[in-house]
Amino acid sequence: MAEPVIxxxxxxxxxxxxxxxxxxxxxxxxxxxxxxxxFSIFGLYPIFFTFYLSFFKWDALNxxxxxxxKNYDLVTSDPTFWxxxxxxxxxxxxxTVPQVMLALLLxxxxxxxxxxxxxxxxxxxxxxNITSIVAVTLVFSTLFGNNGMINWMLNGLGLENVxxxxxxxxxxxxxxxxxxxxxxxxxxxxxxxxxxxxxxxLYESARIDGANRRQQLFSITLPLLKPFIIFVSLQSTIGALxxxxxxxxxxxxxxxxxxxxxxxxxxxxxxxxxxxxxFFGTAAATAVMLFLVxxxxxxxxxxxxxGSGGATGGKKA
Numbered sequence: 001m002a003e004p005v006i007x008x009x010x011x012x013x014x015x016x017x018x019x020x021x022x023x024x025x026x027x028x029x030x031x032x033x034x035x036x037x038x039f040s041i042f043g044l045y046p047i048f049f050t051f052y053l054s055f056f057k058w059d060a061l062n063x064x065x066x067x068x069x070k071n072y073d074l075v076t077s078d079p080t081f082w083x084x085x086x087x088x089x090x091x092x093x094x095x096t097v098p099q100v101m102l103a104l105l106l107x108x109x110x111x112x113x114x115x116x117x118x119x120x121x122x123x124x125x126x127x128x129n130i131t132s133i134v135a136v137t138l139v140f141s142t143l144f145g146n147n148g149m150i151n152w153m154l155n156g157l158g159l160e161n162v163x164x165x166x167x168x169x170x171x172x173x174x175x176x177x178x179x180x181x182x183x184x185x186x187x188x189x190x191x192x193x194x195x196x197x198x199x200x201x202l203y204e205s206a207r208i209d210g211a212n213r214r215q216q217l218f219s220i221t222l223p224l225l226k227p228f229i230i231f232v233s234l235q236s237t238i239g240a241l242x243x244x245x246x247x248x249x250x251x252x253x254x255x256x257x258x259x260x261x262x263x264x265x266x267x268x269x270x271x272x273x274x275x276x277x278x279f280f281g282t283a284a285a286t287a288v289m290l291f292l293v294x295x296x297x298x299x300x301x302x303x304x305x306x307g308s309g310g311a312t313g314g315k316k317a
Contacts, residue, residue, distance in 0.1 A: 050287050053284035054281065054288050055069070058280045075285050075286050080269060081266075083264060085293075087172070087264055088243065088265045092240030092241060095175070095176035096233075099180045100187060100233060103187035104229075106191075107195055108191075110122070126186060128183075128185055133246065136181070140178050141165070146163070167262070171263040175243070175247050187232045187236065194224075194227070233301050234298055234301055242267055244265065248268055266290050270290065273286060
């Protein structure tokens, strides 16, 4: 009688070290790893280094010296910083609020009519967004000059010249106009894509129920555009807080490195502290404060947008 063969668990058929599923995972992670590597080097590392640098005194040449919160005290005690903060808020409101409203109006007009030339208008509205910011700023510098076209038109209406390149409010009006001209078409395209995602059956049902265009706007269009409005408002708010190129080139600061207070923003203040004065510690502290301000205004913006959406939904109900 044959003896039974005792098999060890280790005597089972050996599985390959890398299964097919593991190979596919490794392949997938290998393909996406360049993004995470580059993002870690050029994204995460500068962010953490900025927080770290904000507690040190450094001029990029000598060794860093730990100073604690002194950089934050220096920044908050500088009157120029608070001027840049107020200028950023003022130009942000002047350039963002009308821009979003005008973009929504343009999107509604494009969606409701002009079907024959809709694609042409889309291209025309989007063109300013792909134009060089420096080129746009130089053109607007000519338009808003002391003898520019805008003052020529004001003189034709019997009004006096406005100092768009030196006046306290004139500079803000000129820069806000540049921001509006550049980003209104871009936001209008986003709103238009949102309008096209709304089913037309809702409007037909509303017309059958006797709703006019105003009622359709506040009861159907705006509530369903809520995600797009939140996105555009959030993006515009962040862009307004990071305003740099327009005031820097418009005021002639790119050639002199100076910082004029009527148009200085938080980013131009940060740039001046780092690359003109050599105070990288206070520049890093300013960047951290700008980061916190951006988060705060983004949260407020989302809360306001959701609140307005809720009020609109209440009207709809």
